[in-house]
Amino acid sequence: MRGSGRVSRRRVFRATAVTVAVTALTLSACSAEEDEAGSERPATIELPDLSGESLEVSAVWTGAERDNFLRVLDEFEARTGASVSFVPSGDNVSQFVGTKIEGGSPPDIVMVPQPGVLQEFAEQGWIAPVGDLVQEQLDANYTQGWQDIAARDGVQYGVYVKAANKSLVWYSDTAFEYAGVSVPEDWDAFVDTSWTLWESGTTPLSVAGGDGWTLTDWFENIYLSQSGPEMYDRLIAHDIPWTDPSVTDALTALAQVFGEERLLVGGASGALQTDFPTSVTQTFTDLETPAAGMVFEADFVGAVITDSTDAVIGEDARVFPFPAVGGGDAPVVSAGDAAVAVAPDGEASEAQQALLAFLASTDAAWIWAEPGGYVSPNRSLDLDAYPNETQRGIAEALIAAGDDFRFDLSDQTPADFGGTTGQGMWQGLQNFLRDPSDVQGAQEYLESQAADAYGG
């Protein structure tokens, strides 16, 4: 039994690593074998018997992301006897949950992508605090920082089950090799590397300026590294205005690359029409002579590379951490999804608590991590769980940052400012990309938008 378990585990690895976009058929086969293999590791969590209970889980995930999550739910079903169904929530989670509650049939567990939304839910009384079983898992597996962003006024409401490391630069190995450059250590080296790539005939940077959120991530990484976590937190709270000199410094640094048409694929105007998936594919589609040398974004770039290009992560497509700017530490900006129990009457059921606890456990994280494309904030998770070196490195950087990581800035500001097309940070930074010489104008725009959003 044990021996065969090992063999089947290897098969699972191969099956999932080779094709991430697995069909549902192979997936169910995988998870069936997974159950046998799972018995190899001692269970780290005791779950109650929930036969006859049914739960509904909602998240924004689709495609491979959703399939990977379903494996975790299957394991939960196998261990407890409960039946769990998955309902996609669409992009606007807050609206989705709101209408569902009004309609009287809310999902039991919801994954919320922004801390602000979690706060809003807690304030509305839509979600219930976690119980002892969950807290036990949290204390064992999560740093205080990861717990705190899912709490309100000292009450723990959720569990961060999935993290994203947003401080990564993906690069084409061919382009770097041809240009004879290596991974840059800091921002100045990064700018130099870009110029060398340009000299070699490869446009260095692919920027998805069409999607405002990628530009906010550029800014956040530079700001966090250059001005430090305290200033970062103050900027989130709008304690300091956007006209602050620290913002000037960050935008000036950003202008070192954004201000050079030659460094961006298609120049600034081309970048402004590039959406995020295109920014990735144009970097990794042509493996001989790539259209761009580097593309900056979170670990989920890996999913786009596997889905839409022939590039092999770790060979053709490699990754390095976002460089430190201005003598600061290298930034770790993260994002993630928190699981919360929806309970408009204030009390979460045993089944809801059990699922939350399971999602917070190392067992769940392990199953989730195996196929790739997932990073867990769970510090107890053995890095061996990740399928390849690249994924392991991304996770390691995130865990190593301890509580020095910072959650995505734009996700923590009011949605009007940090998450809406055509206004706030998105529009402000797009304006800046269109005219990077006008740092002051960009700051004034951002400040006026922030004043509106925070003032209201």
Place this chain on the structure above:
Amino acid sequence: MASGKAVIRARPWAVACFLLPALLLLGALVVYPIAYSVWRSLFDASGDGFVGLDNFTQLFTDDSIRHALRNNLIWIVVAPTVATGLGLIFAVLTERIRWATAFKLIIFMPMAISMLAAGIIFRLVYEQDPDRGLANAVLTTVHDAFSGDSSWPDAEPRPDGPITAQEDGSFLLETPVSAGQPVLLPLVAVPQPELEGAAVAAAPSGDPAAVTGTVWMDFTRGGGTPDTIDPEEKALAGITVEAVRDGEVVADATTGDDGTFTLPAEADGAQLRLAADSFTAPYNGAEWLGPNLVTPAIIGSYVWMWAGFAMVLIAAGLAGVPRETLEAARVDGANEWQVFRRITVPLLAPLLAVVMVTLMINVLKIFDLVYVIPPSSSQGDANVLALQLYLESFGTGGDQGVGSAIAVLLLLLVLPVMFFNLRRLRRENQR
């Protein structure tokens, strides 16, 4: 008429019974939503606090809403006019040709596509990259037919090197050259695919009676040594090298396959300039979805869809134009243009007005195309009221109070047009 009134007076409840279903439906589906929108527009985002007309004040102070209003005006003036005009032209022209039905079918075909699909099609058509976007592919092909493309469009001098880029696109070596002293003119940033056919660069001969030099791509796998011709580095052939003294070209030469050139001794003491025509960046087409062109571009896609609609209606009207009148005019010696201008158009005028007004109502609530076509960076520039309504009500941080106020404003804008249409209809019935 009189008998109708008699029925109402005699059996009012029977009349009410017959009217009830229709009234209920109308009330629930039309009157109630309108009334509720008006009511909702007087409240704040949460729907609890009464704010009076504040939401409407915001309509006229908020920049993005004002911008949307302005775009709506452009739409309402341009789109129906162009669509009707094209429809008229197609209708009149197809009347005469043999394959009229087939032609009309093709023009009408886009109507069968949903707005959303049309939006996605045109997003691709307007794509910036000429290899993907049809509009720019056409533009660049036409452009390139009239001006030849340059051989090394991407080549540039190193930013801090001895050669400087001039405003006219040429590259200048500031230090004067002298005969017998070989000149190195390194350029960089030529992509690998463009270098494929190029020969390996050779060192200049150093002939003492002439100015010799080499122009080459000063970069090879792994980097190479800057400003030195490394073994693998490729030559840049076909570049005109001009010797310039006091602004006058005293001599010129073209680089050979190995990148070398030889200028006569007159060039001694002159500055060397690499002529701009080898380096002009290729014409990349128009920035269709940039801030300036995005609204006209979307209107273009709308016209593509709706010109067929206008054409079919006008063609039907055209069939009803009395032939005798046209024949009489022709017999009287009117040419085709005069017949069109003085007879056909005036006879069709009422119909043209109907088509225009229908399109105007349609255009006022335009949403799908504007939502789908622009990339998010220029969505603000393409914004129209219906889109702003949606974003304001259901977008992140939505405020359905302001959304309702926009809806009320849209209703007010549609009313006069509707009124005009109804009055015309009534007049027609009385005739």
